[in-house]
Amino acid sequence: MHQNMFSISVASAFFFTEIKTGALKKLLSGFVEELWVKWELQGMVTLSLLLQFALVWLGHHRRHQGKYSHYVAILVWSAYLAADWVATVALSALLKAKVGELHSELVVFWTPFLLLHLGGPHTISAYSLTDNELWPRYLLGFFIQVGVAIYAYVKFRSDNSVLTYMAIPIFVAGIIRYGERICILRAASRKQFSNSVFSSTSRDAEKRLDNILTNSSTSSHVPQTLDEYLREKNVIEEGKSFHKAFYLYKMYVPLFSELRLRIYRNLREHFMLSHSIPAEDAFKIVQIELGFLYDMRYTKSTVLQSKKGKILQGIYLLSTFSVLIAYSITVGNFSYPAVDIYITCFLLGGAILVDIFSVILHFLSDWTMFYLSIPSNEGHKFLGGTIATRLVHFEAKKKGIVSMAQHSLIDYCFKVNTSCWTSILRVLDTEDLFGKFWYTSWEKVNPNLKNFIHLHLQEKFIRYQNIKDEVSRERIDKNFEEFDHQLLSSILKERGDHVLQGKGVVFMDEFKWSINDVEFSHSILLWHIATFVLFYDDKRRYSSSALGSYCQISKLLSNYMMYLLLVRPLMLPKGIGQVRIRDTEEEVMRFFGHVKSLNNNDAASALLHMENEFPLSSIHGKSVLRDGCKLASMLKALGEELQWDLEDKWEMIANVWMEMLAFAASKCRWKQHATQLRHGGELLTHVALLMAHLGLTEHIRIVPQQSAEEQSLKWDWEQLSHMSYYLA
Known part of the structure; x- marks a missing residue:
């Protein structure tokens, strides 16, 4: 429209x-x-x-x-x-x-x-x-x-x-x-x-690039890594994050135009965030990158x-x-x-x-921090030692994405059911978009969650690399590239099944119906309901201090994925999720009747016994309420049978949600990621870009260098725009 x-x-x-x-x-x-x-x-x-x-x-x-x-x-x-x-x-x-x-x-x-x-x-x-x-x-x-x-x-x-x-x-x-x-x-x-990605198209430019890449006489003057380059340029310490973000942005920006990148195997280290970088710094760099992209597309x-x-x-x-x-x-x-x-x-x-305010806001932006943090002359150096350093230090306090949306389906049903405005608004707002936004809450993206996401993605990358290394040592043939692509695709398709496989055959057989045998939106709903029931059941049975970090992470990711399904469905794979949500909402309202006040602890307890109290014949349409409660009962029973403590159970659930989040991030089109920047951006976009920096995206292919002088291949950060053309 x-x-x-x-x-x-x-x-x-x-x-x-x-x-x-x-x-x-x-x-x-x-x-x-x-x-x-x-x-x-x-x-x-x-x-x-x-x-x-x-x-x-x-x-x-x-x-x-x-x-x-x-x-x-x-x-x-x-x-x-x-x-x-x-x-x-x-x-x-x-x-x-x-x-x-x-x-x-x-x-x-x-x-x-x-x-x-x-x-x-x-x-x-x-x-x-x-x-x-x-x-x-x-x-x-x-x-x-x-x-x-x-x-x-x-x-x-x-x-x-x-x-x-x-x-x-x-x-x-x-x-x-x-x-x-x-x-x-x-x-x-x-x-x-x-087209701006390919800023250099002339033969002379390509010839200069060939000289940069393969000329051994100049190789000693070309920095090997970005850190070396930044040290050579005397970039102040507080400004290094802005420079790393800028160069990574320049190389990965083609993804947001749905272009595919080819990166030479010998240069891939230059395109990746270091494994030693803390999660806070990784999220901060990604946040600055997305800020650059927002400025280019919307300002x-x-x-x-x-x-x-x-x-x-x-x-x-x-x-x-x-x-x-x-x-x-x-x-x-x-x-x-x-x-x-x-x-x-x-x-x-x-x-x-108006113009002065705009200039001041630009002066305080990441672009200015980028330019001020690298002294180019004596005057600039003096400025960098005084005003620039203070500005960059102030701006460097950024910690990446700050908050994430939350939406609990059961809570939403209760609130809508008891609101006197619902029936009035539904006349004009048939899809209840206003209600979905109104009942969306926000939680901080805390350091524990950032560390959990970062560690999970690193482990996924290490597993991907280990399998590749084992195969490449055993057989290096013409089909290795095809094998690499298939391996990456299979890892990116994981949406909880890898976690279940890690727990044993029993888990895979018992729970694959909730992950592998249903479409993604169906799986989100099942695990969201199960997470709600188990979270508030445990909260009722134990003290709040007994619920560890994995329990909180599971709740955050569950409600965030529900928010995406309800409010940002275009960011998820296509399905009939909206139909299932509608029928499940009706089922919740039928189950609880006209209850005006019921806390979440009591609601979870009632849902755990739903199979006994709610006949199968009364299940409505595409509702997944009964199956979600069944999943919660199975997880609870299996945990008691195996004598798990709370942390073991919630660690598994948190990892299932993390795999779902990574799967959604890899399947979401980059255009959709760019579109959501106008609303402040999504955690899903930050995860997708972090995955891209690890090579965990099908839009990037790692290819061997054709030149016979692979060992002399160097990288010149001064020719970044030319390099984009050469490698893309």
């Missing part, structure tokens, strides 16, 4: 302008109509500027995941569409107005400011990736709206007014800002973004990084500052209404403040 929003916004603006006069005459009294006509443009331009301030703040904060991210997303969507709509309505009102109707020449002076507002602030260029693909429509809108603005300016200008000439620099600034937006949207579109950060962009930015600020000074000097000579004079000052000052 969003792909048509631009056309709807423009069309509705002109339609509103066309009918409002007739509607006002019929619906409003003469006094109100006169008041509306008098203050319409003043209200429109003021609202348009206020929306720019809102977009600066919202565009910056929507990159953060957390409790209020859904509400921020709604506000961003509303402000993003309203900003274009209000500016277009104001321009169309000027287009429809007649000479003599406007009571002040200042109203015409406001025209170029509307072009500034249509260009938008630096903190947001697109609401979604779809906006980037629609850049031709925005380009057409650019020509139309610039034409309308110029027509209105010529139509109402006064040859004797100094405002006529003061408006010209604002027109220049407005065209720069609006054109800037079109260029950014085009550069961030899928095709252009993919105008590239404008403030390039030389051309800085020149245009200088022209923009010079134009607005010069007009503000000229207006301040000459405003006393005008006999315009005081309100119009104040609105003009507000527009001039607001245009400058």
Whole structure:
């Protein structure tokens, strides 16, 4: 639906302008109509500027995941569409107005400011990736709206007014800002973004690369590792994370365009995070990488990084500052209404403040930390020793992803069942999207969870490497690459079955019906219900201190996967999960009837005895409630039979959930990962990128070097853009 929003916004603006006069005459009294006509443009331009301030703040904060991210997303969507709509309505009102109707020449002076507002602030260029693909429509809108603005300016200008000439620099600034937006949207579109990966395509570039890679005479001057390169460049300690993230981002960014990478076996170490790196640092680096990607796809950060962009930015600020000074000097000579004079000052000052706020936010961004942390000259070195070091040290306190969404299906059913607003909202919101967001909670991604995820992925990689090494020592033939791909695919397909196999044949035979024999969404629901029942049953039977870290991790991952299934189903493999969720919800409500208050401990106890109390014939549709409770009973009984302690049982369950999380991360399309960055990003995306850094993705193929001089193969971080082309 969003792909048509631009056309709807423009069309509705002109339609509103066309009918409002007739509607006002019929619906409003003469006094109100006169008041509306008098203050319409003043209200429109003021609202348009206020929306720019809102977009600066919202565009910056929507990159953060957390409790209020859904509400921020709604506000961003509303402000993003309203900003274009209000500016277009104001321009169309000027287009429809007649000479003599406007009571002040200042109203015409406001025209170029509307072009500034249509260009938008630096903190947001697109609401979604779809906006980037629609850049031709925005380009057409650019020509139309610039034409309308110029027509209105010529139509109402006064040859004797100094405002006529003061408006010209604002027109220049407005065209720069609006054109800037079109260029950014085009550069961030899928095709252009993919092409930017291959920035060097000439034969000379390829020849230079061959010299870099195989020329032994220069090999001694080429750093072998990124750490050596950063030491050689005197990067300050606090800034190394930003540099590691930047270089990894440059090499892995093709994945987000659904491109496949070929990496030479001798160079793979340069593309991987070190095994010795702590989990906190690994998640922090991934967080910075995704921040770079967000800036490239959703903001105008590239404008403030390039030389051309800085020149245009200088022209923009010079134009607005010069007009503000000229207006301040000459405003006393005008006999315009005081309100119009104040609105003009507000527009001039607001245009400058919006840009200054955007520049400050960019100055505090990861891009600035990247550039400041590597002193390039004496002046920069002095800055790096004072301001830069303090800034980088402050920014270096980041700890990666902070929070993760949580959704408990049983809790959700109780809350919806007892809410008096449910039946009212369901009339308009048939899929209960509002309810799903409203009842989503948030938990911190604590260090224990990060360590658990990081360790699991490392163990998966080591197992993958060990199997490859054993096979390669026994037989190295032409089919080894095919074997490697099949081995990787089989490891990535694990979604809990490997954990069961590790526990023995009994486990695999007893529980494979809940993992291997059902589709993925079905498996998530089964294990989610079982985890809920066992968690609150153990909480009822034991003290909270007896429930260890694996128990908490299982609960976090279970509720997070349920959240993905309920709220972000496009990030998971296709299935009929939504049908099963609906039928299971109905089954929960039927089982508990009209119980108004029942704590989770009592609910879990009731569900454990469900088989005895709930006849099989009453099971509804695709509901998995009964099977989920059966799974919980089997896990509890087997744990008692084998005399497990709580930690053993929950360790197994936590590892099953971790395999499900890794499976979902590997199956989710990279485009979907990039799409969710507009909502602050998902834990699933961080896991997918961590897996990619370990080579645990089917989008990366490790291939042998064709050159006979494999041992002299070196890596040059200075030629990173060329290397991307050579290896991709």
